[in-house]
Amino acid sequence: MEAVINExxxxxxxxxxxxxxxxxxxxxxxxxxxxxxxxKVLSEIIEEMDxxxxxxxxxxxxxxxxxxxxxxxxxxxxxxGRAPALxxxxxxxxxxxxxxxxxxxxxxAAIGTAETIHACNRGENIxxxxxxxxIYGMTGGQMAPTTIEGMxxxxxxxxxxxxxxxxxxxxxxxxxxxxxxxxxTRQSVHTAGAVRKTKKAIRKAFEKQKExxxxxxxxxxxxxxxxxxxxxxxxxxxxxENMFPFYPxxxxxxx
Amino acid sequence: MSELRLMKGNEAIAEAAIRCGADGYFxxxxxxQSEVMETLMALKPWETTGMxxxxxxxxxxxINMLYGGxxxxxxxxxxxxxxxxxxxxxxxxYMAGAELPCLVVNVVRGGPGLGTIQPAQSDYFQAVKGGxxxxxxLIVLAPSSVQEMADFVELAFDLAFKYRNPAMILSDGMIxxxxxxxxxxxxKKRWTNEDIDEMHPxxxxxxxxxxxxxxxxxxxxDSEKHEEANKRIQAKYKELQxxxxxxxxxxxxxxxxxxxxxxxxxxxxxxxxxxxxxxGLKVGLLRPITLFPFPVKQLQNLTxxxxxxxxxxxxxxxxxxxxxxxxxxxxxxxxxxRYGGVVHSPEEVANALEQKLxxxx
Numbered sequence: 001m002e003a004v005i006n007e008x009x010x011x012x013x014x015x016x017x018x019x020x021x022x023x024x025x026x027x028x029x030x031x032x033x034x035x036x037x038x039x040k041v042l043s044e045i046i047e048e049m050d051x052x053x054x055x056x057x058x059x060x061x062x063x064x065x066x067x068x069x070x071x072x073x074x075x076x077x078x079x080x081g082r083a084p085a086l087x088x089x090x091x092x093x094x095x096x097x098x099x100x101x102x103x104x105x106x107x108x109a110a111i112g113t114a115e116t117i118h119a120c121n122r123g124e125n126i127x128x129x130x131x132x133x134x135i136y137g138m139t140g141g142q143m144a145p146t147t148i149e150g151m152x153x154x155x156x157x158x159x160x161x162x163x164x165x166x167x168x169x170x171x172x173x174x175x176x177x178x179x180x181x182x183x184x185t186r187q188s189v190h191t192a193g194a195v196r197k198t199k200k201a202i203r204k205a206f207e208k209q210k211e212x213x214x215x216x217x218x219x220x221x222x223x224x225x226x227x228x229x230x231x232x233x234x235x236x237x238x239x240x241e242n243m244f245p246f247y248p249x250x251x252x253x254x255x
Numbered sequence: 256m257s258e259l260r261l262m263k264g265n266e267a268i269a270e271a272a273i274r275c276g277a278d279g280y281f282x283x284x285x286x287x288q289s290e291v292m293e294t295l296m297a298l299k300p301w302e303t304t305g306m307x308x309x310x311x312x313x314x315x316x317x318i319n320m321l322y323g324g325x326x327x328x329x330x331x332x333x334x335x336x337x338x339x340x341x342x343x344x345x346x347x348x349y350m351a352g353a354e355l356p357c358l359v360v361n362v363v364r365g366g367p368g369l370g371t372i373q374p375a376q377s378d379y380f381q382a383v384k385g386g387x388x389x390x391x392x393l394i395v396l397a398p399s400s401v402q403e404m405a406d407f408v409e410l411a412f413d414l415a416f417k418y419r420n421p422a423m424i425l426s427d428g429m430i431x432x433x434x435x436x437x438x439x440x441x442x443k444k445r446w447t448n449e450d451i452d453e454m455h456p457x458x459x460x461x462x463x464x465x466x467x468x469x470x471x472x473x474x475x476x477d478s479e480k481h482e483e484a485n486k487r488i489q490a491k492y493k494e495l496q497x498x499x500x501x502x503x504x505x506x507x508x509x510x511x512x513x514x515x516x517x518x519x520x521x522x523x524x525x526x527x528x529x530x531x532x533x534x535g536l537k538v539g540l541l542r543p544i545t546l547f548p549f550p551v552k553q554l555q556n557l558t559x560x561x562x563x564x565x566x567x568x569x570x571x572x573x574x575x576x577x578x579x580x581x582x583x584x585x586x587x588x589x590x591x592x593r594y595g596g597v598v599h600s601p602e603e604v605a606n607a608l609e610q611k612l613x614x615x616x
Contacts, residue, residue: 054461056460074470077471078319078323088309089323093331094327097461114316115316118316
């Protein structure tokens with residue numbers, strides 16, 4: 001048996017390997033969460049572009065606050081919503097570095113709306129990765145700015161009602177309006193095909209930064225099966241049926 | 256070359272920042288300090304020294320731009336006035352927690368709330384007691400002249416980097432707006448990225464193959480580890496208290512009464528001291544230059560000879576609490592101040608000392 005395993009493990013038989021940019025730390029994310037897949041895709045791009053020593057990430061407040069435990073690059077952990085302000089100064093002071101933020105919907109579209117809009121409007125030459133799962137995961141499933149109408153959360157337990165709770169915010173469409181954004185896209189990671197598209201999108205965003213084109217925003221419509229109180233499979237199905245009609249996938253702007 | 260110029264305190268801040276080799280300024284307009292950014296934008300240092308100057312969308316953004324810049328090991332600064340400084344408290348707490356150096360200039364105006372655009376010293380508590388959430392302090396320098404506005408920029412950066420902690424220049428609308436002669440130091444070179452790699456190995460500059468990744472953060476979910484992180488920060492404050500106290504003592508050797516004041520109030524108190532000395536009262540002036548660390552020992556050394564201390568502040572009485580803590584009840588301590596944007600006169604201060612401490616003799 002051991003001989004067979006050793007035969008299989010030969011380098012010439014390798015069909016898939018984990019990127020070295022992703023650390024071996026055990027992730028704290030719930031099974032079924034989209035974060036792990038996006039982390040992997042992002043790490044692969046950093047390895048493929050050979051920019052591990054030239055990339056500095058900005059972590060948000062939210063479930064991905066500890067992203068620096070998983071991706072082996074230099075990191076700064078920002079206050080809630082302020083990542084684009086950090087990234088602005090980092091890129092202006094180190095234009096020779098790739099600077100990106102990784103933010104959730106509460107971070108980017110609620111408390112950090114001003115920082116996000118103004119960084120994009122100035123056309124800061126950074127990448128913003130926006131994980132939109134329509135809920136506050138870390139704090140236990142409260143309503144997010146992107147919670148869709150009728151969707152239940154712990155602070156809209158009977159479903160979001162716009163008259164009482166306000167409307168969900170299509171932040172990505174809003175950012176696409178701004179002259180400073182170069183590339184704005186919305187993707188997902190719920191199927192192998194979708195993961196490939198997301199990888200292509202994030203790669204394109206980093207290439208735009210290399211070409212000094214301005215701000216790139218990659219939204220990833222994601223699941224939070226724990227917060228949604230669904231199995232991972234149910235969550236993917238629910239996302240396709242309910243989130244995608246309101247948050248349609250695809251490129252919104254490509255300059 | 257050094258250069259003699261007649262200029263406003265706010266302009267001196269801007270000139271000194273460029274000349275000491277600052278890397279970045281990020282700010283938002285507010286009276287009475289807008290000349291700082293106006294001067295920088297007019298001088299366009301990005302074309303000469305390479306210093307970045309950016310008008311941010313808010314003071315919240317400004318302070319977080321400082322976080323990002325400081326995290327890269329750069330010498331970054333902002334300036335604002337009281338309401339704007341309140342908005343920065345979250346960021347300052349995060350920077351103290353993440354042990355990031357920066358310079359914040361507060362050209363104080365009267366509060367609370369929108370208050371007034373006239374000078375005040377009512378942000379003392381906010382400056383020296385932390386200001387935001389959690390156990391932390393800022394290094395606080397209090398200039399009382401335009402020359403000190405200029406000189407303290409580099410000093411604040413040096414202390415901030417030495418202790419990896421935010422530093423504040425606590426000025427006021429009077430020092431910011433008045434013009435005085437100032438000697439500007441010659442232009443210094445900015446640190447190169449290679450200098451930063453060597454001097455500040457903690458900075459996020461891109462992970463080299465020969466080192467672990469650098470992480471700038473204030474979060475530690477394990478409370479035992481977080482207590483250790485807090486202890487490390489507290490040890491710095493203890494060291495600051497032991498090594499970095501700066502003050503000016505005038506006519507304190509034979510003093511029986513002591514005026515204590517910083518910034519604009521110290522200038523007024525100096526004139527009040529002359530009035531009182533002319534009347535035969537043995538009055539001295541102790542001017543803290545560092546408000547944190549406060550000159551506790553220096554004050555305690557004087558308590559044996561003193562009959563009373565008057566804290567003179569453009570506030571309803573804030574520094575007076577630190578004086579009382581320092582003298583531990585051994586000397587009578589009173590406060591005199593005008594506030595809400597009103598500046599006291601030397602005569603008012605002299606009268607206050609006589610009435611509150613000598614029984615009006």
